[in-house]
Amino acid sequence: MKNICIVFTFIAFAVLLTSCNNKSDEYIDPRGTDYAGSESCIQCHQSQHNDAIHTSHFKATSPGTKENILGHFVNGKNTFVYSKNIKLVMENRNDSLYQVVYKDGKEVEAYPFEILFGTKHAQTSAYWKNHYTYELPISYYKLINSWGTSPGYSATTLNFERKIDKECYACHSSNIASQYITTSSDSLNFLTMEIEDFMNKNTLVYGIDCERCHGPAKKHVQTHLKFPDLKQAQNIVSFKNLTRQQRIDACALCHSGNDQVKLKSRFQYKPGESLNSYFRKNLQLKEDLNFDVHGNQLGLLSQSKCFIKSEKMDCMSCHNPHQDSYKSMVVYSKICVSCHQESKHKPETIKNTSKTIMANNCVECHMPKQDSKAIRFQQSNTAPVTSYSLRTHKIGIYPVPKK
Ligand code: HEC
Ligand code: HEC
Ligand code: HEC
Ligand code: HEC
Ligand code: HEC
Ligand code: HEC
Numbered sequence: 001m002k003n004i005c006i007v008f009t010f011i012a013f014a015v016l017l018t019s020c021n022n023k024s025d026e027y028i029d030p031r032g033t034d035y036a037g038s039e040s041c042i043q044c045h046q047s048q049h050n051d052a053i054h055t056s057h058f059k060a061t062s063p064g065t066k067e068n069i070l071g072h073f074v075n076g077k078n079t080f081v082y083s084k085n086i087k088l089v090m091e092n093r094n095d096s097l098y099q100v101v102y103k104d105g106k107e108v109e110a111y112p113f114e115i116l117f118g119t120k121h122a123q124t125s126a127y128w129k130n131h132y133t134y135e136l137p138i139s140y141y142k143l144i145n146s147w148g149t150s151p152g153y154s155a156t157t158l159n160f161e162r163k164i165d166k167e168c169y170a171c172h173s174s175n176i177a178s179q180y181i182t183t184s185s186d187s188l189n190f191l192t193m194e195i196e197d198f199m200n201k202n203t204l205v206y207g208i209d210c211e212r213c214h215g216p217a218k219k220h221v222q223t224h225l226k227f228p229d230l231k232q233a234q235n236i237v238s239f240k241n242l243t244r245q246q247r248i249d250a251c252a253l254c255h256s257g258n259d260q261v262k263l264k265s266r267f268q269y270k271p272g273e274s275l276n277s278y279f280r281k282n283l284q285l286k287e288d289l290n291f292d293v294h295g296n297q298l299g300l301l302s303q304s305k306c307f308i309k310s311e312k313m314d315c316m317s318c319h320n321p322h323q324d325s326y327k328s329m330v331v332y333s334k335i336c337v338s339c340h341q342e343s344k345h346k347p348e349t350i351k352n353t354s355k356t357i358m359a360n361n362c363v364e365c366h367m368p369k370q371d372s373k374a375i376r377f378q379q380s381n382t383a384p385v386t387s388y389s390l391r392t393h394k395i396g397i398y399p400v401p402k403k
């Protein structure tokens with residue numbers, strides 16, 4: 001009896017051990033147990049996964065490694081001159097990347113590139129300090145293939161104290177949780193203690209991943225693993241069954257500007273919900289509002305006749321949510337033509353344009369690139385301000401571009 005008991009205890013212990021082991025192997029998502037993580041989707045959705053991991057969405061934030069960084073670190077291309085005696089140099093030290101400040105040729109301080117934002121047109125960076133992230137004053141811009149001031153930064157004075165707060169992460173990452181830390185200037189006095197809202201480094205989920213757009217999918221994964229013959233999707237929101245407004249809101253969460261009054265954190269949003277409970281100002285937009293080309297694609301699109309007069313147009317009419325915007329304007333022109341079989345152009349409009357361009361590049365004339373008023377930058381040695389231009393989503397009639 002005693003032996004059996006020991007054996008039994010042993011088995012129970014072994015079971016406990018293995019189950020503990022299994023648990024530690026299992027992926028744990030910082031967002032909680034409802035989330036499965038993007039890796040878990042590969043086995044059943046390989047094509048969506050193969051596409052999506054290469055997108056700007058997945059790289060909207062990434063760790064500051066040599067593989068992910070875009071700017072130059074070689075001599076001659078890695079220096080930003082602020083003044084006669086102050087310069088900032090991008091340096092690679094033991095595989096960690098830094099912005100190093102030199103005063104009269106002597107190193108003063110060095111800040112690491114820890115989190116990168118963006119890949120398409122520009123890349124800005126942040127470093128951690130006291131449970132918060134701060135922006136580095138110099139960013140990389142593709143347009144000039146070089147370093148320039150981060151938006152809103154001076155080209156003559158250094159500043160390492162501007163916070164990159166949770167708002168930035170709410171549009172550029174899939175999660176970052178708060179960490180409440182009690183701080184006090186006087187450790188003996190309870191009454192002066194304050195609770196501050198910090199960021200928990202370990203909860204950052206880089207980039208915009210599958211479940212950021214599709215909502216928590218752990219149950220979906222478990223059900224389909226258990227019943228592999230099920231062809232009908234279980235426990236996941238189906239975009240096919242959403243209304244036009246719901247489909248638009250899923251993108252507008254991050255693509256309708258940032259000037260609304262916030263009622264809830266963007267991180268809480270799940271597909272199918274209405275943005276009305278997240279922002280105070282409704283998305284009914286006034287014709288006379290001048291939206292910036294940066295960050296407000298929906299605001300601009302909503303001012304186009306195409307959008308107002310058609311019943312179905314949403315972002316997916318022209319974009320595959322698992323891919324970046326197409327490089328080729330021919331693809332978009334085909335989409336335009338699917339609604340505009342015959343567009344009437346005046347002789348003077350077609351005069352200087354070949355038939356092929358007329359047919360293949362509707363976008364160049366009807367969605368021209370425009371300068372952002374929100375984002376500008378300067379190059380080293382207080383060079384003139386350079387504009388940052390993006391395509392407008394206000395589809396309309398503009399002066400024909402001169403050649
Ligand atoms: C074990 C297999 C399996 C795994 C793992 C899995 N899915 Fe699915 N999923 C399915 C099946 C089956 C369907 C239904 C057929 C289809 O649409 O491909 C589906 C459909 C979907 C749909 C479309 C729903 C609709 O009705 O429009 C989405 C979105 C989706 N899955 C997201 C995910 C995400 C995100 C993950 C990873 C977190 C994931 N799936 C992991 C099996 C799986
Ligand atoms: C959580 C916020 C968020 C959501 C939700 C979101 N986006 Fe984005 N999107 C971004 C950010 C941030 C970028 C810029 C990423 C970068 O370049 O760093 C971006 C970039 C893009 C781009 C440009 C990609 C390129 O490289 O050409 C397109 C197109 C786009 N989004 C469409 C969509 C559509 C369509 C939806 C809805 C299905 C959507 N987005 C939902 C935040 C979001
Ligand atoms: C930027 C938001 C976004 C991201 C990120 C995203 N999806 Fe989707 N996904 C959508 C939207 C929107 C649809 C619906 C497309 C439609 O109806 O036109 C969709 C549709 C799907 C479908 C249905 C079949 C199809 O291709 O239309 C599957 C399956 C799916 N997504 C899986 C995934 C997986 C797996 C990932 C991560 C590897 C992922 N999605 C990442 C927005 C996103
Ligand atoms: C309301 C959502 C939103 C917020 C908040 C936001 N961004 Fe963005 N950001 C976007 C979108 C969408 C894009 C890409 C399209 C565009 O420029 O319109 C973008 C583009 C960028 C780019 C260029 C990316 C590229 O690949 O070219 C950088 C860098 C960037 N954001 C950094 C930041 C930082 C830093 C903050 C906080 C100070 C921030 N963003 C706040 C939505 C947002
Ligand atoms: C889903 C259908 C649809 C798509 C796709 C579409 N449009 Fe339209 N577009 C419309 C409708 C409807 C109108 C309004 C026509 C009217 O007023 O009679 C319109 C109006 C226009 C106008 C006249 C604008 C004005 O202010 O007078 C232009 C120019 C135009 N579209 C160009 C384009 C281009 C370029 C594309 C592709 C990038 C495109 N459209 C894609 C449906 C569409
Ligand atoms: C009628 C077609 C059409 C619709 C609808 C549309 N887009 Fe676009 N979008 C484009 C074109 C064309 C480009 C430019 C691609 C390029 O220049 O490489 C673009 C580019 C973008 C970019 C990248 C901007 C840049 O300059 O890098 C983002 C972000 C974007 N779209 C988001 C959206 C969102 C969000 C919606 C829905 C609110 C949407 N788009 C609806 C046609 C469309």
Ligand code: HEC
Pocket residue numbers: 333336337340342343344345346347349353357358359360361362363364365366397398399400401
């Ligand atoms: C060289 C510039 C240019 C190109 C390329 C171009 N358009 Fe236009 N489009 C214009 C101008 C300018 C107008 C205003 C009428 C005019 O002066 O011809 C116009 C007018 C329109 C209109 C409103 C008039 C109408 O027919 O209802 C539509 C729709 C339109 N274009 C669609 C397209 C589509 C679709 C394409 C691509 C297949 C395209 N355009 C290519 C410059 C251009």
